[in-house]
Amino acid sequence: MKKTIFLCILFVLMLLAPTVVAAGWSPLQVAVWHPVQMVPEDCNVYGLRMNLLYGKNSGLWGVDLGIANTTEGPVRGIQAGLINGPGALDGIGVGGINSTSRVNGFQAGLFSVAEERVNGIQLSALFNHSPVVRGLQLHAGISGNFADDVIGAQIGAGLPTFNMSEVMRGVQVSPIGANYAGRSMKGFQFSIYNSAGIMSGIQLGIVNYAEEMKGLQVGLLNVVKDSPFPFLPIFQVGL
Secondary structure (H helix, E strand, O other): OHHHHHHHHHHHHHHHHHHHHOOOEEEEEEEEEOOEEOOOOOOEEEEEEEEEEEEEEOEEEEEEEEEEEEEOOEEEEEEEEEEEEOOEEEEEEEEEEEEEEEEEEEEEEEEEEEEEEEEEEEEEEEEEEEEEEEEEEEEOOOEEEEEEEEEEEEEEOOOOEEEEEEEEEEEEEEEEEEEEEEEEEEEEEEEEEEEEEEEEEEEEEEEEEEEEEEEEEEEEEEEEOOOOOOEEEEEEEEO
């Protein structure tokens, strides 16, 4: 019964598609391999898009499913596929490879990449990358989290995992790996090796390094470049 209802709805949507396409949108898209698809790429989809292999549209509001999912404009809703390439993501994107300009929401896959910024969460098994992160980068695999400017957290649960940023305000945690904040770090670093330019907060690890320190280092070897005692075991305090 449910299957029959679904087929009837699908049939009605297919009948309506040519009419709404004239207005520049469609409630349904079925694509085999662009340009072999039910409605052309310059249409927006408000509803459901199913990409049997590869589909392309201007934008999507709703659910996007398939092997390779791409849009020129934003995807606002849920996108799931082997390869996801929306112009921007406002919602949830789950796939093998995820690449977009901007994320407002949640992005997860083997690779998760945002070319401009992430407001939300990036999750990956190989690596996360975004120049600007406002939220969380969570990595569980090999490689790590990479960003330029982070307010939030970079967490690595892999073997090994590296958290790398230039400006970090928040938390960097990588139990087996390393943390790096090239210019400045305000917050907490925990790893085998922690490194920061100007460190304001706490570094906890086996080896801790900072060019300038305002806070506390706890580890087997603690290095502060501008300190009167640059090398100290157990702990180092910077005022």
